[in-house]
Amino acid sequence: MSSVVQKSTAAESPLVLLCRKWNNFPSSVAQSRCLPVFFGEHHIGYVRPEHAKVMSENYPKAFREEPDSTRGSTTFSVLSEESLATALERMRTETEIQAVKGWRNELYAIRSQFHLPTLLLIERSAACLFGMRxxxxxxxxxxxxxxxxxxxxxxxxxxxxxxxxxxxxxxxxxxxxxxxxxxxxxxxxxxxxxxxxxxxxxxxxxxxxxxxxxxxxxxxxxxxxxxxxxxxxxxxxxxxxxxxxxxxxxxxxxxxxxxxxxxxxxxxxxxxxxxxxxxxxxxxxxxxxxxxxxxxxxxxxxxxxxxxxx
Amino acid sequence: MSSVVQKSTAAESPLVLLCRKWNNFPSSVAQSRCLPVFFGEHHIGYVRPEHAKVMSENYPKAFREEPDSTRGSTTFSVLSEESLATALERMRTETEIQAVKGWRNELYAIRSQFHLPTLLLIERSAACLFGMRxxxxxxxxxxxxxxxxxxxxxxxxxxxxxxxxxxxxxxxxxxxxxxxxxxxxxxxxxxxxxxxxxxxxxxxxxxxxxxxxxxxxxxxxxxxxxxxxxxxxxxxxxxxxxxxxxxxxxxxxxxxxxxxxxxxxxxxxxxxxxxxxxxxxxxxxxxxxxxxxxxxxxxxxxxxxxxxxx
Missing domain, CATH: 3.90.79.10 (Nucleoside Triphosphate Pyrophosphohydrolase)
Known part of the structure; x- marks a missing residue:
């Protein structure tokens, strides 16, 4: 696919400018900057590199960052539901990551696609940290x-x-x-x-x-x-x-x-x-x-x- | 982006199987096999490699195939509206390419996006040879x-x-x-x-x-x-x-x-x-x-x- 560069012209409508605000991930540099998040073979999200680094270094039982030779990039893996839950609980007090501060005590079911079985449960507030659907x-x-x-x-x-x-x-x-x-x-x-x-x-x-x-x-x-x-x-x-x-x-x-x-x-x-x-x-x-x-x-x-x- | 591999499961509905037939380009190997077609800086289509080869070799005034170092791939360029029209007329008799056999004597306006100015006109039957919108x-x-x-x-x-x-x-x-x-x-x-x-x-x-x-x-x-x-x-x-x-x-x-x-x-x-x-x-x-x-x-x-x- 051709790269997704959007060039502005003077004639653009207010609604077009607005739609680039609600849908600002695929069209921005964010996508190429973020690491894809995997759970086993399943691509379940994206994570910002600064968060990936903090998490893989401090919670190695839950997260692993590794080079992906087929992609020529780095991927981030969530290793298990249990280690994820433990790490997130610790991150609430041990880190400044905003997503885990808004803890909701509500579990979200994560799946790669809606009709496929649930892969893991995660505290709702943390789902956005990993760009989960x-x-x-x-x-x-x-x-x-x-x-x-x-x-x-x-x-x-x-x-x-x-x-x-x-x-x-x-x-x-x-x-x-x-x-x-x-x-x-x-x-x-x-x-x-x-x-x-x-x-x-x-x-x-x-x-x-x-x-x-x-x-x-x-x-x-x-x-x-x-x-x-x-x-x-x-x-x-x-x-x-x-x-x-x-x-x-x-x-x-x-x-x-x-x-x-x-x-x-x-x-x-x-x-x-x-x-x-x-x-x-x-x-x-x-x-x-x-x-x-x-x-x-x-x-x-x-x-x-x-x-x-x- | 993660690669677009679609794995079948026994439970897939007849409509899902059908939708992969009407929309069989992005999800197939075709996309990676085809060369992107440019007109100047504008990405206007895709062309099959076998057609790209025939055209760039035989009609060099109209078409050029060249390596694209930023993409690590080959691109195909349409050089001008006039040389394109001349080449397509000749291809009707000189090649076996199916698209130009169904000549319609109707000009299609090609633009990269609907609201942008027309880039070039092309005989309607040939538009699909270049994957033009x-x-x-x-x-x-x-x-x-x-x-x-x-x-x-x-x-x-x-x-x-x-x-x-x-x-x-x-x-x-x-x-x-x-x-x-x-x-x-x-x-x-x-x-x-x-x-x-x-x-x-x-x-x-x-x-x-x-x-x-x-x-x-x-x-x-x-x-x-x-x-x-x-x-x-x-x-x-x-x-x-x-x-x-x-x-x-x-x-x-x-x-x-x-x-x-x-x-x-x-x-x-x-x-x-x-x-x-x-x-x-x-x-x-x-x-x-x-x-x-x-x-x-x-x-x-x-x-x-x-x-x-x-």
């Missing part, structure tokens, strides 16, 4: 408003949330730490976050998958989001039940487009909003001539990135 | 059938069409040889191929983009398809106007799924059908656990493949 579910609540036309409910995240406090977000989103019964998980999250009763979700439909790779100071997030969509009656107003949302706001597709361009919108929720704008025909190639690049930034081929060693 | 428009005609529920119109291509004769295809598709006014081009194609009057297309909506890379004996097809969708009244039946379609058939989403698994369905129309099945919630991660791979196969990042030299 994360999965989530997102619901877009649609209302056919008598005056404004097709509208979408947005939520503003509570000011005390550990991540992205006070930022605007799509209707409902939740992480998938266990992978069973995705639809049921979405229904449960919609009830907790937005007070949407199950009866209003009976026509909820699957609406595809959004994948992107976000790199930020906290860590690396290769994310895959299972999208759902439901039409809600205009008489219904979402109401938060679990304290995680401060307010809801109904916006037209035009207002949604404007909202995501504002820095108050959670950058890693923009891909799901863009998917919705494309699905409903608001964004098309005639109004947005760089739509191909934008669409690629919400369909990053993570399954192809994470494959077994040849 | 092709664009098209597709319309999915939806009917809410009183008994069968949500349905889609399919067409069977005429038996005398030069490509894929007699195969089943989505409602309407057309190549974009010029790039102006895509929506108008789609309306025109819908009238010619399926007799859909413009008045029935007033609510036609853009429905995203499908990209895939198909490799076959005729050549290499990195294709990007602009998707449109329209709801048609159940009283309307498509009627071909230009002799390119033999019959139309209305199928439910379930029947559409079954149709694409049948070899009588045009393999390069399957991605557009799958996009429709995902958009309408027929395919989801619970019924199709390998949906991520399938979705990646209809959103191949061609914009990332074709970039300028660093």
């Amino acid at each position: 994360q999965y989530g579910t997102t619901l877009i609540g649609i209302v056919h408003h008598p005056q404004k036309g097709k509208c979408v409910w947005l939520q503003r995240r509570a000011k005390d949330k550990p991540t992205w406090p006070g930022q605007w977000d799509v209707t409902v989103s939740g992480g998938l730490s266990a992978f069973l019964d995705i639809r049921q998980r979405m229904i449960q999250e919609a009830e907790e976050e937005a007070g949407i009763p199950e009866v209003l979700l009976k026509d909820m439909k699957a609406a595809g998958i959004v994948s992107f790779f976000h790199d930020c100071p906290r860590g690396m997030y290769p994310s895959t989001e299972f999208m759902f969509e439901v039409e809600l009656p205009s008489s219904f107003t979402p109401k938060n039940m679990d304290g995680e949302v401060d307010e809801f706001r109904l916006v037209s597709l035009q207002e949604l487009y404007e909202a995501i361009l504002d820095p108050s919108f959670k950058i890693t929720a923009c891909p799901m909003a863009v998917d919705c704008l494309i699905r409903h025909g608001y964004l098309d190639i005639e109004t947005e001539p760089q739509l191909i690049e934008i669409l690629e930034s919400i369909h990053v081929p993570l399954d192809s990135f994470y494959r077994m060693k040849p | 092709q664009y098209g428009t597709t319309l999915i005609g939806i009917v809410h059938h009183p008994q069968k529920g949500k349905c889609v119109w399919l067409q069977r291509r005429a038996k005398d069409k030069p490509t894929w004769p007699g195969q089943w295809d989505v409602t309407v598709s057309g190549g974009l040889s010029a790039f102006l006014d895509i929506r108008q081009r789609m309306i025109q194609e819908a009238e010619e191929e399926a007799g859909i009057p413009e008045v029935l297309l007033k609510d036609m909506k853009a429905a995203g983009i499908v990209s895939f890379f198909h490799d076959c004996p005729r050549g290499m097809y990195p294709s990007t398809e602009f998707m449109f969708e329209v709801e048609l009244p159940s009283s309307f039946t498509p009627k071909n106007m230009d002799g390119e379609v033999d019959e139309f058939r209305l199928v439910s989403l379930q029947e559409l799924y079954e149709a694409i698994l049948d070899p009588s369905f045009k393999i390069t129309a399957c991605p557009m059908a799958v996009d429709c099945l995902i958009r309408h919630g027929y395919l989801d991660i619970e019924t199709e656990p390998q949906l991520i791979e399938i979705l990646e196969s209809i959103h191949v990042p061609l914009d990332s493949f074709y970039r300028m030299k660093p």
Whole structure:
């Protein structure tokens, strides 16, 4: 493949500039700078070289850095689930690595691909240190408003949330730490976050998958989001039940487009909003001539990135 | 990036096996075997080594093969639009290369990315010899059938069409040889191929983009398809106007799924059908656990493949 150099031109749209922020790993130097992380033959992530060095030197029972002659590069291996857990516990007090400071006491199941068996369990907060794949579910609540036309409910995240406090977000989103019964998980999250009763979700439909790779100071997030969509009656107003949302706001597709361009919108929720704008025909190639690049930034081929060693 | 080795397991779904047929270039050995094609600094395609050799040896005014020290490989350059046109004309009689035998007298505009200026014009039939990007428009005609529920119109291509004769295809598709006014081009194609009057297309909506890379004996097809969708009244039946379609058939989403698994369905129309099945919630991660791979196969990042030299 040709190298992925993106040259800016004066004509680039605000949305193209934004999409390079939510999907800033594959197109940046980060990818070539990071070490691939393996668990046995399975490529499960990426790690920054400075973290790789600290970990392989101080926790040799858990991690090993070694040259890979077939690639002409260095790889980083996680040696076992048990040694990983022990090392991470020690790293909380012995290192300054940010990811292990935000400990959540929640185990994430790591697999190279979604349909393959779980390879190992890892404390959720540490997954981003190793650039391990994360999965989530997102619901877009649609209302056919008598005056404004097709509208979408947005939520503003509570000011005390550990991540992205006070930022605007799509209707409902939740992480998938266990992978069973995705639809049921979405229904449960919609009830907790937005007070949407199950009866209003009976026509909820699957609406595809959004994948992107976000790199930020906290860590690396290769994310895959299972999208759902439901039409809600205009008489219904979402109401938060679990304290995680401060307010809801109904916006037209035009207002949604404007909202995501504002820095108050959670950058890693923009891909799901863009998917919705494309699905409903608001964004098309005639109004947005760089739509191909934008669409690629919400369909990053993570399954192809994470494959077994040849 | 990790290498893209796909290992089969007994559990793979028929749709996953099919998606590796319509998108068989990036995942095959073809990619590493082919030479990247440049026009100046622009990466515009791929060429098979045996064709590269014949062309650079016999038409040195048009083509040059040379080692690329930064890549440790060989690249192939198209030297000018004029010398290319002259060489292709001569190749029709002087070589056995299949692509130039199917001459169409239609010029394709080649650009590295859709929104960038045209780099050169090339006879349409030869574009696949150089793996140059092709664009098209597709319309999915939806009917809410009183008994069968949500349905889609399919067409069977005429038996005398030069490509894929007699195969089943989505409602309407057309190549974009010029790039102006895509929506108008789609309306025109819908009238010619399926007799859909413009008045029935007033609510036609853009429905995203499908990209895939198909490799076959005729050549290499990195294709990007602009998707449109329209709801048609159940009283309307498509009627071909230009002799390119033999019959139309209305199928439910379930029947559409079954149709694409049948070899009588045009393999390069399957991605557009799958996009429709995902958009309408027929395919989801619970019924199709390998949906991520399938979705990646209809959103191949061609914009990332074709970039300028660093």
